[in-house]
Amino acid sequence: MKNLRNALLLKQLYQLKQLGYKYTSVTPYKEEKQNFTLPNTLESLKKQAIECHLCELSKSRHKVVFGEGDPHADILFIGEAPGTMEDSSGKPFVGRSGELLTKMIENVLHISRNDVYITNIVKCRPPNNDIPTPIQAHTCQPYLMKQIELILPKLVVTLGATAYHYLTGDDTDISKIRGTVHKQNGYTIIPTYHPSYLLRNPSAKKDVFADLLKVKELMEKS
Ligand code: URA
Numbered sequence: 001m002k003n004l005r006n007a008l009l010l011k012q013l014y015q016l017k018q019l020g021y022k023y024t025s026v027t028p029y030k031e032e033k034q035n036f037t038l039p040n041t042l043e044s045l046k047k048q049a050i051e052c053h054l055c056e057l058s059k060s061r062h063k064v065v066f067g068e069g070d071p072h073a074d075i076l077f078i079g080e081a082p083g084t085m086e087d088s089s090g091k092p093f094v095g096r097s098g099e100l101l102t103k104m105i106e107n108v109l110h111i112s113r114n115d116v117y118i119t120n121i122v123k124c125r126p127p128n129n130d131i132p133t134p135i136q137a138h139t140c141q142p143y144l145m146k147q148i149e150l151i152l153p154k155l156v157v158t159l160g161a162t163a164y165h166y167l168t169g170d171d172t173d174i175s176k177i178r179g180t181v182h183k184q185n186g187y188t189i190i191p192t193y194h195p196s197y198l199l200r201n202p203s204a205k206k207d208v209f210a211d212l213l214k215v216k217e218l219m220e221k222s
Pocket residue numbers: 065079080081082083086091092093094095097098120
């Protein structure tokens with residue numbers, strides 16, 4: 001929780017700056033009165049995230065991409081970070097890789113995209129579509145943790161190396177770890193390739209097909 005605490009203190013400093021403070025004194029800052037908890041509904045969590053200025057990505061983003069889907073979904077997909085189209089629409093996976101993700105969900109899992117929940121490790125677009133830095137990912141992590149706590153998915157499908165790495169702390173190569181099943185905090189994680197990797201390497205589609213069949217099988221068993 002130290003991360004969240006520091007991040008919230010930083011947010012307070014930004015807010016004071018916006019109010020016109022050129023310095024801070026102990027008067028506006030009363031640590032003991034701070035509430036370091038996050039809201040307990042997805043809607044209010046989204047409202048908080050939309051106003052977030054906890055890291056430098058907030059300076060260049062156009063829209064915060066909180067995530068979307070069934071708030072009680074059994075399956076949660078986690079990508080890396082919003083891209084250009086997501087940044088302008090505020091919705092996750094709406095570009096070319098999003099189209100492919102939607103097809104994968106509909107054609108392999110045989111469910112609608114609206115029946116799952118889709119989000120990212122960081123909720124704001126990194127400039128130049130860079131991989132999120134550890135500081136950006138860790139600063140944004142409380143939002144993701146709270147989303148998982150509120151949605152309570154049975155299965156979490158991480159898309160690409162970055163999502164799996166930041167969710168689990170494991171940096172095993174994605175080509176070795178994809179399709180394997182991991183238990184963490186009451187849910188099951190299945191890592192697979194990121195759809196944008198599939199756009200560049202269509203021959204890996206068969207691997208993702210196999211991983212999603214495993215997801216389907218686990219869902220049918222549960
Ligand atoms: N890539 C991601 O990882 N997430 C998105 O939302 C879009 C593209």
